[in-house]
Amino acid sequence: MSRYSPARTGAAAWRRVLLRMLFTLALPAVLVTVWWVASDGSTNVYWPPLRTILKAFPDVWTAERLRTDVRPSVLRLLGGYATAAVVGVALGTVIGSHRRVRAVCEPVLEFLRAVPPPVLVPVIMLFAGIGDTMKVVVIASGCVWPVLLNTVEGVRAVDPVMAETARSYGITGVARLRDVVLPSASPQIFAGLRQALSIGIILMVISEMFAASNGLGFTIVQFQRGFAIPDMWTGILVLGLLGFVLSVLFRIVERRVLGWYHGLRASTRRSP
Amino acid sequence: MHPRLAVSGLRKVYEGSGRRVEAVRDLTFTVEAGELVCLVGPSGCGKTTLLKCMAGLLTPTSGEVLLEGRRVTGPPPDMAFVFQEYGRSLFPWMRVGENVELPLKQKRLPKGLRRELVADALRSVGLEDALSAYPWQLSGGMQQRVAIARALAYEPRVLLMDEPFAAVDAQTRADLEDLVRGLWRERGITILFVTHDIDEAVYLGERVVVLSASPTVVREQLTVDLPPERDQLHTRVAPRFAELRTRVYEQIQAAKRDTPVDRLTKSDAPPA
Numbered sequence: 001m002s003r004y005s006p007a008r009t010g011a012a013a014w015r016r017v018l019l020r021m022l023f024t025l026a027l028p029a030v031l032v033t034v035w036w037v038a039s040d041g042s043t044n045v046y047w048p049p050l051r052t053i054l055k056a057f058p059d060v061w062t063a064e065r066l067r068t069d070v071r072p073s074v075l076r077l078l079g080g081y082a083t084a085a086v087v088g089v090a091l092g093t094v095i096g097s098h099r100r101v102r103a104v105c106e107p108v109l110e111f112l113r114a115v116p117p118p119v120l121v122p123v124i125m126l127f128a129g130i131g132d133t134m135k136v137v138v139i140a141s142g143c144v145w146p147v148l149l150n151t152v153e154g155v156r157a158v159d160p161v162m163a164e165t166a167r168s169y170g171i172t173g174v175a176r177l178r179d180v181v182l183p184s185a186s187p188q189i190f191a192g193l194r195q196a197l198s199i200g201i202i203l204m205v206i207s208e209m210f211a212a213s214n215g216l217g218f219t220i221v222q223f224q225r226g227f228a229i230p231d232m233w234t235g236i237l238v239l240g241l242l243g244f245v246l247s248v249l250f251r252i253v254e255r256r257v258l259g260w261y262h263g264l265r266a267s268t269r270r271s272p
Numbered sequence: 273m274h275p276r277l278a279v280s281g282l283r284k285v286y287e288g289s290g291r292r293v294e295a296v297r298d299l300t301f302t303v304e305a306g307e308l309v310c311l312v313g314p315s316g317c318g319k320t321t322l323l324k325c326m327a328g329l330l331t332p333t334s335g336e337v338l339l340e341g342r343r344v345t346g347p348p349p350d351m352a353f354v355f356q357e358y359g360r361s362l363f364p365w366m367r368v369g370e371n372v373e374l375p376l377k378q379k380r381l382p383k384g385l386r387r388e389l390v391a392d393a394l395r396s397v398g399l400e401d402a403l404s405a406y407p408w409q410l411s412g413g414m415q416q417r418v419a420i421a422r423a424l425a426y427e428p429r430v431l432l433m434d435e436p437f438a439a440v441d442a443q444t445r446a447d448l449e450d451l452v453r454g455l456w457r458e459r460g461i462t463i464l465f466v467t468h469d470i471d472e473a474v475y476l477g478e479r480v481v482v483l484s485a486s487p488t489v490v491r492e493q494l495t496v497d498l499p500p501e502r503d504q505l506h507t508r509v510a511p512r513f514a515e516l517r518t519r520v521y522e523q524i525q526a527a528k529r530d531t532p533v534d535r536l537t538k539s540d541a542p543p544a
Contacts, residue, residue, distance in 0.1 A: 161360035168327055168353040169375035169426065179374060183365040260365040260406055267408045 048230045053237070056230040061238060065219075070238070073216040076132060077204045080139025084196055088144045089189060092151025093177065096185070102152065113149065117142030117199070118206050130211035138207040143196035150192030154185025187261045190254050197250055201243050216242070274341035275302040276462045277326070277430050281335035284321050295321040297487035299335070303430070303464055308456045310473035311466045312520060313483030313491075314528045319466045322488065323434050326464070327353050339430065349379070352423035356435040358416040362407040368394070369403040372422045379426075393425035394418075396455060413444035417451070424455065433465045437472070446504050449476055453502060470524065474498075474516045475507060482523045484530070492523050 032050070039049045061070075095101050095109075121138055128134040158181055166172075166180045182189075208217025220235035255262070284296040295318040303309050313319055324330040326337045328347040337344040339351065352375075355361040362371050369390055376386045394400050397417040399410075407415050416436055423431055433452070437445045453476055456463055467473050473480045474496055482492045498512060507513055 159360050161355055161357045162363065164324075164329055165353070165355065165361045168329060168347045168351070169378060169422075170347060170349055171374065171378050175378055179366075180363065183363070186365070260408075263406060264364045264408045 045227075045229055048233065052230045053233045057234045057237070060231045060234045069214050069216055069219045070242070072132070072214050073204055073208065074242070076135045076207075076215070077139060077200050079132075079136040080203070081143055081196065081200045083136065083140040084143030084200070085147055085193060087140070088147025088192065088196075089151050089182075092148045092189075093155050093181065093185075095148075096152040096155025097181070102156075109145075109149065113145040117203055121207055121210050125211065135204070135207040135212070135215075139200050139203045142203045143200045146195035146199065147189065147192040150188045150195075151185060154188030155181055157188070158184045187258055190258055194250060194254075197246060198243070201239070201246070205239065274338065276305040276307070276340060277303040277464065278338040278341075279322075279326065279335070280338070282322065282325060282332050282337065283334045284318070284325055284330065285333045294487040296325070296332075297489050299483075299488060299490055301481055301490055301493065303462060305462055306460050307479065308453075308463045308465065308477055309479045309481060310477030311464065311481045311483060312468065312470060312473040312524070313488065314485050314524055315468050316486060317483050317527075318486045318488040319468070319483065320434055322483075323353075323432055323464075323466050327351060327432055329353075350427075350429040352426045352428035352431050354416075354419050354423050354431070354433040354436045356438050358412065358419045358436075358439070359407075361419055362415055362422075364406065364408050367404050367406055368399065368410070368418050371407065371418060372425050375422065375426050389425040389427070390421075393421040396424060396458070397421045397451060411444075413440045413448060416440060416448060420448075420451070420455075424459070424461075429462065431461055431463045433463065435467055436465075438468070445472075450504065452476060457500065470517055470520045471508065474513060474520060475502060475504075480516075480520055482520055482527070484527045491527055494519065 036050045039047060040051065042049050095105050117138065120141055121134075124137050124141065125134055128137045162180060162184065166176055171180060204215075205217035205220070208215035209221050212218040216235060216239060220232055220239075223229075223232035223235060279302070280300045282296055282299040283294075286293045286295060299322060311319060311322070321330065325332045326344065328337075328344045328351070331345075339348050342348075344351075363374070366374065372390045372393055373386050376389060381389070390403075391400065394403060397420055399414060399417050399421065402410060402414065402418070407418060410418065420436070437448050440448065449472060452463070452465070455461065465473075465476055467476075477496050479493060479495050481490055482494070483489070484491045494516070496516060498507060498510065498516070
């Protein structure tokens with residue numbers, strides 16, 4: 001390897017990993033314990049003991065249920081999220097690169113962003129029906145704003161020296177977008193994508209509560225209406241786990257794509 | 273035969289919010305093929321403006337820049353620019369090799385040739401094993417070397433350098449000066465080097481063009497008749513070096529003192 005790659009000794013690296021795992025797991029362990037102990041003697045129907053909830057878990061979340069309820073939910077989420085990402089980055093790049101377009105669009109964007117996406121569900125149902133399209137549209141319409149607005153800011157903030165460098169070497173058009181503008185805006189774009197991810201999960205559940213025949217949101221509401229309270233709680237746990245897994249996946253992708261950015265920031269911190 | 277680079281009657285006036293600032297008044301000079309010319313002037317004398325007009329990054333108000341007889345209207349494909357702000361001129365999301373290669377891709381050179389040019393350019397600046405490092409893993413001086421390598425690989429007919437060593441420490445600076453001088457002698461490239469450092473101008477240049485204070489005109493041009501073989505230790509203490517240095521210094525001091533004559537006639541103050 002080149003002499004510029006940072007080398008770390010094996011033992012020290014392992015200790016760091018273990019320590020980090022300890023830090024990551026400590027608080028969840030404490031919270032679960034507190035929940036377990038506090039709910040242990042509970043006779044309240046709505047607050048069943050954690051023991052009961054965990055016992056119900058394997059019976060409720062069978063492979064069959066993962067296939068019929070979790071899979072459609074995740075697919076809708078991914079569909080809506082991907083649509084929002086593509087539309088948000090594309091529109092954001094156009095708006096961010098042209099001052100005139102920005103002046104025209106900005107007030108409208110601020111207005112649209114301020115509308116809470118859940119209130120759009122009934123409206124979207126009118127033209128998108130009650131099928132998967134509606135759910136994907138709802139998720140996309142909520143996720144698109146943080147991506148769009150962050151892309152606009154990121155594209156606007158391209159360093160003038162970098163822009164001139166690109167220009168002086170004749171890097172224009174598609175190459176300029178691909179090699180200069182989008183990478184330069186990518187830290188901001190990822191900040192938007194991260195916000196969009198949590199919005200997406202919320203909208204996935206809400207859209208499935210309105211009109212659906214399967215999905216996580218639908219199942220949880222079904223359990224609640226049928227007074228299957230421990231089952232309902234297991235659904236909430238699944239939602240939490242899903243959010244956790246998605247955010248871990250997101251972080252892995254981000255580390256990969258923005259590796260240069262974290263390295264750059266670390267190096268400027270060392271030598272201001 | 274056309275000179276490699278000819279600037280004639282160049283004038284640049286910035287207009288904005290009711291204020292007119294005349295940065296460059298009337299500049300005429302030429303650079304012959306294979307020359308190393310240093311432009312030196314008091315700080316704030318419009319050196320950067322001049323250089324950007326020559327690079328086609330700014331449009332002059334009047335006058336013209338000719339590159340081998342052809343008028344420069346935008347960044348020409350056979351001119352390379354090295355900026356003072358090396359940290360902002362290299363793309364931090366690309367490795368050193370990719371940074372050097374990017375303009376070559378834009379030129380649509382075949383892959384094999386690109387690789388050769390990149391390796392050769394990095395070897396010339398003594399960074400052959402930094403190919404896969406990121407720019408921010410390198411010191412400031414090394415980053416500027418990468419920027420120089422990028423310009424070399426581009427194989428420009430004219431290399432423009434805008435105070436490239438103003439932001440590095442004195443020792444690195446001396447090394448980089450020798451590097452530029454060495455590259456010039458080895459490769460016979462045409463270099464226009466802008467600096468505010470009088471010693472640097474005399475040490476590097478075959479010819480020094482002294483500029484006046486803004487609004488800028490050419491104050492004097494002088495040929496540096498030092499031997500082509502120069503080194504930091506002996507050249508800088510040579511009596512001829514001291515004479516030339518003094519000559520340039522006097523010119524710059526005079527330039528600072530002088531109020532350009534027609535600035536008075538242009539003001540609204542009544543004639544005395």
